Amino acid sequence: MKTIAQTCVENETYFCDLDAVAGDGDFGYSLARGFEIVLESWEGYDRSDLGSFLGGVALTMSSRIGGSSGPIWGTAFLRASSVARGKQQLEGADVVAMLRAATEGIMARGGASLGDKTLLDALVPLTDAIEAGVRAGSDPKAIAKSAAVVARDAAERTSTLTARRGRASYTGERSVGSPDPGAIAMAVLAERIAGTR
Template sequence: MTATDLADVEFVVHTLAQTAVDKEKEFGDLDAVVGDGDLGYSLARGFEKVLNDWDTFKRDDVATFLQQIAVSISSRIGGTSGPLWGTAFLRASTASKALDTIDGTAAVAMLRAAADGIMKRGNANLGDKTLLDALVPATDELERQIAAGADAAECRAAFARTARECADATRKLEAKRGRASYSGERSIGSPDAGAVAVAIIIEHIIAGWDKR
């Protein structure tokens, strides 16, 4: 992989981390509707550590870099979020080892690996009203756009748009995992905080992509 590949991955991770820190209150307020309200705090503290340790991470290759991110956030994020996000980065790290370059197809492979890791670690499936209900359909759409020959800008826009649409659509679902599941049918009518957080993070990454 090239230095450009690593720089692109660094941009994605740094934007993700900064958004998690900046949106702490918003994510917490979303989670407080039917959950325990700690999503914003947990993500902010974990990714705050990533930002603080940014210059210390080894950058031998993408896999090494992502593995260190996984360790960093897992050591700081509490509750269920730490293991899930740590697993996501670790699985993405493993997937990157088989890639020659970081292009759209590679991004799909890494996103799928991350989502699969979250599914297994959290014993969650699509429709359970989790962040997967935004991440997986958005990844599916990205893959479709690439296969259809869409240009890079169109692929990115479709990825972000689908993440937002699917996050909003979680209003119709009943939570099956996490603290929100304790609310049962009362969780219907409010979007899943994790799914919305994923959509917002993706939107920020896409919005800044051409300026990176």
Template sequence: MSSDALGQTELVVRTIAETAVENERYFGDLDAVVGDGDFGYSLARGFEKLLEGWDDIDRTDVGTFLKKCGMTIASRIGGTSGPIWGTAFMRAGVAAGDKKEISGEQVVAMLRSAIEGIKARGQSDVGDKTLLDALVPMTDTLEQQLQQGRSAAEALTAAAATARESAEATRDMVAKRGRAAYTGERSKGSVDAGAMAVAVIVDRISEVRSR
């Protein structure tokens, strides 16, 4: 990441927020198959609030910015998604600290911190048919690509492809966490809404960052 770490972070967060709002119906429809269908609505309303107060978010440094975003998300997104997505942003912010420049290695560390926060908050892990089933493999690919010397754009493109493949693979899983877990075997045959949301968002970030 360039020395304009805050600017790049703002671009990524804004892309996440706008993508969540734009895909409200799609994410809701995915969730309605085995859940209560409110995932898209909850996510969109929370990120709308973030965008409404966009200019007032503390931009002292990347860490502060992400933590403030996380606090807004946690308080505004309904259901279980608020604490999970909010925790992810806050943990990433803690990992970023007051750094003015952020390397690809540090981005991976921020994602790993977010993942650990999600695991702890949601009492879930890879294989439980949640957003982790896209987020973890995506982060693994990003790290591998960067270690192999790929550019940020190349690494992100590969990570987005992994996120999409991994989200699609949740179709064969039985949900063990969230409302979908109550449906047991009936949760098989449909993709997890949270995992697909991660795939759609990372795909959009990849597009925006490659321009």
């Protein structure tokens, strides 16, 4: 979680620049402000189990970030926290279940589906890759690296899609040609996690 938070803060300008192409340019700003609060609140989160910790992060994200990012990311962490409730450590299958739960939450909250040019277009393939690696019994580091490659490829391919959700959907066909900033964020996060394991 700390890696995710620090990476989003460090990439504020990059994510904003991506969002400015077809959106309103505040994606990086919103994420950075929210994760700055997460980092500032780090020692105060309930650590009795992983679910409680993630629930605290979810509350921070949903209540302290403006725009659509707060509800979307807050919902993702909240759904993941329900899977992690009562756990002190996670197995590969738990990680997959958490990502699936987060995906379902994002779909329900934002009304988006695969192909709508959102972060889901990288998150779902990333999750599929992790699940395949877990089922194959692969080494966690190898799984993380493989998932990062899949996420990057999927994120870059969103440049061929027309945005159908979020601010970018207002631009219609003009959104074609640039990747979705949320999907790129998923790739950047996956790459950073793979590089720090």
